[in-house]
Amino acid sequence: MSSEEKNAAPAWEQRFRAARVSLPDWADDAPERALYVSNATGTYEVYAWDRASDTHRRVTDRPNGTTDAELSPDGAWVWWFDDTDGDEFGVWRRQPFAGGPDEEAVPGVPAAYSAGLALGRDGTVVVGTSTDDEGTTLYLRRPGAEAVETVYHHAEYGGVGDLSHDGALLAVDHTEHGDAMHSAIRVLRLADGATLGELDEVTGRTDPRGVACLGFAPCDGDTRLLVAHQRRGRWEPMLWDVVAGTETELTIRDEQGREFPGDLSAQWRPDAKSLLIEHEYEARSELFSYELASGELTRLDTPRGTVAGATARPDGTVEFLWSSAAEPSAVRSTAGTVVLRAPGPVPPGSVPVEDVWVDGPGGRVHALVQRPAGEGPFPTVFEIHGGPTHHDSDSFAAGPAAWLDHGFAVVRVNYRGSTGYGQAWTDALRERVGLIELEDIGAVRAWAVESGLADPQQLVLSGGSWGGYLTLLGLGVQSGDWAIGLAAVPVADYLTAYDDEMEALKSLDRTLFGGTPEEVPDRWRASSPLTYVERVGAPVYISAGLNDPRCPIRQIENYVGRLEQLGKVHEVYRYDAGHGSLVVDERIRQLRLEIDFARRHLARRPAAGDQG
Known part of the structure; x- marks a missing residue:
């Protein structure tokens, strides 16, 4: 499409077609060499950026796009993950930073789902893999060696945490205890494979708490590991010296000396004497710098909205990817400039x-509301986020903006199971999977109608992935509440989905349900959209990726087959990709089909106040 055609397209299409960039990731020992992902060509691909000369080069060029990439510490190589048509199953390849042929990065590591990658300064490489048959395996290639060896293996899901600065130690995030929502950390000495330390706050506890690796200190010989923990009911950072065996919880308070109400994450600044802190609360985020010796916390200047990633540069500045629902994203710097x-x-x-808080059965539910021009009540789209351990935020999104352009209000609900509201809110999603989230969505739906925002005859339930699952489940469980359902890459038949999905998600599902389908069959059936398909009264639109390893196509076809047998109104769009698409034209096509479906079927229903 020419630039003239792009500019002539409606505003909602322009938002999709406009080029975007991710936060650049820079090489630890060559900070002027960076990588980012962009859709500048119409497909999301990896780009190399020489900051000294300000030259940009596309590294990957694949029909279905590429997003997973990493720079070697010296900046000499770009590593990228090569799967097949979005199925997430593949191998790592690498290419010289300046350009050249691709090569298989670590021969001997079999194709698999990725479970992380760590590249050491001394040439040490650790590749994490996950397969249905083998579980998690971490392969080690030592400096100068051609062969790989297995350094970690377990049937439960895990992954690469981080390599120490000198390549001597490896941190592994794992769920050997069987609780996929709360990881543990093990640190191995690579010289002999010995375990130096273990942080496990699940085994033997009635109140499981997670820990997560945030990275080793960026200095040779420094054995401090930055860790996230949930000991006080939210994510906070602490330091764990894995050799000394000491733990230092960091007491971080705001300018008034109060505890922060949301989750805190952290990363090392290059001097290893201070941390970059991100505070996430009520769908927004802010940045701080924290001095380890003095405990001094300094607020960094960021606009109100969402920081989707931040990195501390060697020159003392911090670069961050920022946006709000009203303003598109850009890579900014605390120096006051737009970096990229x-x-x-x-x-x-x-x-x-607008922020809305609604009393729900499990506590106050936070929702983000956007209103189109004019007076309500409006046809309203409830756009349900995926995850489920994720949350909607005050950030720029082309999808909700498109619905607003077409006269719809948009409501996004951070139901129980969402992150950013404390561990108890996230962990509430257990056993009654899907039904818990629908209770919160239902409470916000009632508020939307009672407040005059939403036309009760023109309510659309919509979402992708877990949001698509909740859409199909909601159309059956809350069959009288929704006029239309739009489900993208959903879980539709949960028992079949469990058989076919990737191992990492099987592990999560066993945790959520408290067992396998054989062990707790009633829970699985109660949470499966297929169980309630006879109750569905609203027209249903489903889109599905033929190569999706997360919400596989067979279980969707089972649900569609039942819709057909029952004579339910539905349409299905299948496309040749995985769990969503990295191709801009495909994303536009899918949303155009959803909007068209909703407008056609809502036109047949009376609006609020109409007779008949």
């Missing part, structure tokens, strides 16, 4: 979000 903006026109802005 995608080429071409900036996409049109959108409508700011």
Whole structure:
């Protein structure tokens, strides 16, 4: 499409077509060499950026796009993950930073789902793999060696945490205890494979708490590991010296000396004497610098909205990817500049979000609301986020903005199971999977109607992945509440999905349900959309990726087959990719089909206040 055609397209399409860039990741020992992902060509691909000369080069060029990539510490190589048509099953390849032929990065490591990658300064490489048959395996290639060896293996899901700065130690995030929602950490000495330390706050506890590796200190011989923990009911950072065996919980308070109400994450600053802190609370985020010796916390200047990633540079500045619901993203610096903006026109802005709190059966539910121009009640889309351990935020999104352009209000609900509201809120999603989230969504739906925002005759339940699952489940469980359902890459038949999905998700599902389908069959049936398909009264639109390893196609076909047998109104769109698409034209096509489906079927229903 020419630039003239792009500019002539409606605003909602321009938002999709406008080029975007991710936060650049830079090489530890060559900070002027960086990588980022962009859709500048119409497909999301990996780009190398020589910051000294300000030259940009596309590294990958694949029909279905590429997003997973990493720079070697010296900046000499770009590593990228090569799967098949979005199925997430593949191998790591590498290419010289300046360009050249690709090569298999670590021969001897079999194709698998990725479970992480760690590249050491001395040439040490650790590749994490996950397969249905083998579980998690971490392969080690030592400096100068051609052969690989297995350094870690377990049937439960795990992954690469981090290599120490000198390549001597490896941190492994694992769930050997069987609770996929709360990881443990093991640190191995690579010289002999010995375990130096273990942080496990699940085994033997009635109140399981997670820990997560945030990275070793960036200095040779420094055995401090930055860790996230949940000891006080939220994510906070601490230091664990794995050789000394000491733990130092960090007491981080705001400018008034109060505890922060949301989750805190951290990363090392290059001097290893301070941390970059991100505070996430009520769908927004902010940044701070924290001095380890003095405990001094300094707020960094970021606009109100969402920081989707941040990195501390060697010169003392911090670069961050920021946006709000009304303003598109850009890579900014605490120096007050825009570091990197995608080429071409900036996409049109959108409508700011309003914060709404609604009393639900499990506590107050936070929702983000956007209103189109005019007076309500409006046809309203409940856009349900995936995850489930994720949350909607005050950030720029082309999908909700498109619905607003078409006269719909948009409501996004951070139901129980969402992150950012404390461990108890996230961990509440157990055993009654899906039904718990629908209770919270239902409470917000009732508020939307009672407040005059939403037309009760024109309510659309929509979402992708876990949001698609909740859409199909909601159409059956709350069959009288929704006029239309739009489900993208959903779980539709949970028992079949469990058989076919990737091992990492099987592990999560066993944790959520408290057992396998054979062990607790009633729970699985109660949470499967297929169980309630006879109750579905609203027209249903489903889109599905033929190569999706997360919400596989067979279980969707089972659900569609029952819709057909029952004579339910439905349409299905199948596309040749995985769990979503990295191709801009495909994303536009899918949303256009959803909007068309909703408008056609809502046109047949009376609006609020109409007779008959």
